[in-house]
Amino acid sequence: MNFSRVTVPTLKEKPADAEIASHELLIRAGMMRNVAAGIYTFLPLGASALAKVENIVREEMNRAGACEIVLPNLHPAEAWRESGRWFQYGQEMMRLTDRQGRAFCLGPTAEELVTLAVAKSAPSYRDLPVNLYQIQTKYRDEIRPRFGLLRCREFRMKDAYSFHASYEDLDATYKRMYEAYVAMAKRCSLDVRVVEAPTGLIGGDVSHEFMVLSGVGEDIVVHCLNCDYGANAELEKHQPGRRFGTDSSYPLEEVHTPGLVSVTEVASFLDSSANNVIKCVLYVAGDELIAAFVPGYRELSEVKLARALGTDNFHPMREDERELFPQVTVGFVGPVGLSGVRALFDEELKGKKGLICGANRLDYHYRGVEEGRDFKAEPLVDIALATDGDRCVVCGSELIVTRGIEIGHIFKLGEKYSKPLNALFTDADGSLKPIVMGTYGIGTSRMLATIVEQHHDEKGIKWPKAIAPVDVEVITLNPDREEQLIAGREIYENMIKAGFSVLLDERELSAGVKFNDADLIGIPVQVIIGRKTSEQRTIDLKVRYTGERFEFPADGIEEKIIKVFNDIC
Ligand SMILES: [Zn+2]
Incomplete structure (x- = not known):
């Protein structure tokens, strides 16, 4: 890809409404642009990074035995009325009416549509379990969209729905989804804690949230320093770490x-x-x-x-x-x-x-x-929140109270949707029973912002290799010098032939502007073609994440670039 003002429109100034690093950097690095409150356009680099996140999610879902589907965004109100959520959802639902006066919503989630789709096929116990997922644009009429991709009105999400003949079978799939989510977070270089969480508007009996610890998170997370215990502020339990009051009695x-x-x-x-x-x-x-x-x-x-x-x-x-x-x-x-x-x-x-x-x-x-x-x-x-110094109710070790960004949430729904929607299966004895369900969501656009929150410095984004929108950036410092222009273009072509994605910056701008842009955009390896290339036939490589620099002979530089790239974690 050629670096231009249209493909990668970087900005020097911080956007006025950007309160957190990911919002500021994704805009300034030319990854996305704001269209209206809580609505964004992904530009080429942003779209590429989002696709990397979504492919990781897709691969882990497929590995866990789920099948991808595509549901509509436009949901007829009838399905939501049957489940009772047309009213429960309240003002956060984006509603609209067609020319014949029929009511629709833009789907915030899809339990109703997918449950009805499965029910129509009249499954028997032999057809189950089934786990269906989609990666889709979702809508929520946020009263106050903020924090860039963290709280939007239009966002990207993977939502999955599993269908079972028994609760034991649901437990097995729930566990696989739990493990798949941990794997997704790890591959996206996100440090995640899994916490017990309330079920809220989605409903059901058991749920877990996948929280990335971050000072800009809107949720409070309580977790143990020693064991796996973790819960959100609503469900957390703690043993006081200090005495409240005194041992002896005193007169009032x-x-x-x-x-x-x-x-x-x-x-x-x-x-x-x-x-x-x-x-x-x-x-x-x-x-x-x-x-x-x-x-x-x-x-x-x-x-x-x-x-x-x-x-x-x-x-x-x-x-x-x-x-x-x-x-x-x-x-x-x-x-x-x-x-x-x-x-x-x-x-x-x-x-x-x-x-x-x-x-x-x-x-x-x-x-x-x-x-x-x-x-x-x-x-x-129980209405008080844990505080630092409290003890874990499981193992007695120290508890930590911190903030987190919720990237995923999984639920054991049981019969919460299948009963009202009359989604039944035929059991081995011939009887009709409500299908037992689970639902599993992970916000892919929110993950993208969270990755930037965890991987940036004062100069810009430091993309982990697996998510980087492009693998290598070639910077030609003096495109008016023919030998530099040719060298840059050769490396660009050769790296693409070798299977890498490459961004080529041969804009006629100062070296300083190009270096700043390269650090802002955060491509893992920078290949710098400059005076040394003209005078001594050498090329500098810079690793964005660590700031390490290497100087190599121009001949055979592609092998060196590949080695440096592969050595980055
Ligand atoms: Zn513990």
Whole structure:
């Protein structure tokens, strides 16, 4: 491929809306362009890298025994109405109407269509299992698209659906998909953690998320340093790594704490620590006020709170809502003598002594508070998030709380779709039974962005070899000198003949601009044709990932390029 302003339109300046490295670099390196919020065009290099990711995914799916299909993007509403998700999905679904007034959506996922397709063939137990997948463009009406390819309205995804005559058989395929996903991540040079996850809108009994640890991730991941234990913020379990409260009992005492509302302010004023303070977080759900109490040294997990309340329809109390709830003194709310509020208590509060909490009157706190004596922690729920220093519930080793990007999610669905959609199979005894299902998604465009997040430096992208849009870049520094132009073009032709993909930069621009562009684009091997080629018949090679440089004689340079390329991991 010839480097031009059209094929690889690099930019010096960071796009104004780019908040993270992958968004900035994929645009600046001329890999993609924004069309509208959360909608992108992939230019030649971006399309090539995306195809590399998708081919790895395809190969691993085929190896695991799945078959590729192509489902439509335009889904009739009827299928979604039958499963009940036409309404459940809410505003995230892209909906449209044809000229005859029939309702459609642009598919965000395809459980309905694929289940109906399989059901129509009236399978017997002998036809199962079947695992069907597609790599497709998907749609979601994100309220606030952001972070480039990480949160889009149009994105690429591999979605697979498996069909079984028994739950044992589903378990076997689920395990193979789990292993295939780990293999895909590894081949894409992604450091992935598999965590237990809630099933959400897709439904079913068991699910796992494939999380790439990253500071820009929107999810919280808790994982063990020693064993395989990992879970997301909603499901994680932890053993406290420190003591909350004191061993001995103290009398309940009201203390004057003028203007002190934060856990740290109150603790330090009373010569104590967050390890002894009960933290109160206020939420509003409809017209009800909720006071959630957690240990002062922990964060409350809103996803756990949603599970405890059975709804995610709540928000932290706003300033302008205070007058609606005169029964509480915001900043000084505690469980002792609290009334007119729905209170929830984290499990760790049970039986604890020597605590500090708000006294439910302005500028006062209690100390010496004891659960069971001064208040009852009921209902007791798991609403606090793990914190560094906590211990693994499986092996007792140290837990780490970090952020992650979810690239894949697999689910054991069971009969969740086959029952309402009446997708049945004939069992060995002749009876009709609902097909047992699994579903397996991995975001390929999101993987592409995640690879850039994990593999870049201040100069640009450092593509892992397996994903690099092109293998080798030939840079002709002085295309006005005929011997350099010819040398560059010869290497370009020879490398293509040898089975490599090559980008040729013979633009009439300064060496500095071309070097910067080469580092920005991040092709694994740079072949530099310049003054040394004219004067001493040598050529420099540079490995983008490590910055290593080599000088070789121009004659037989192709062999050297191949060796350097093969030596890169
Ligand atoms: Zn562990």
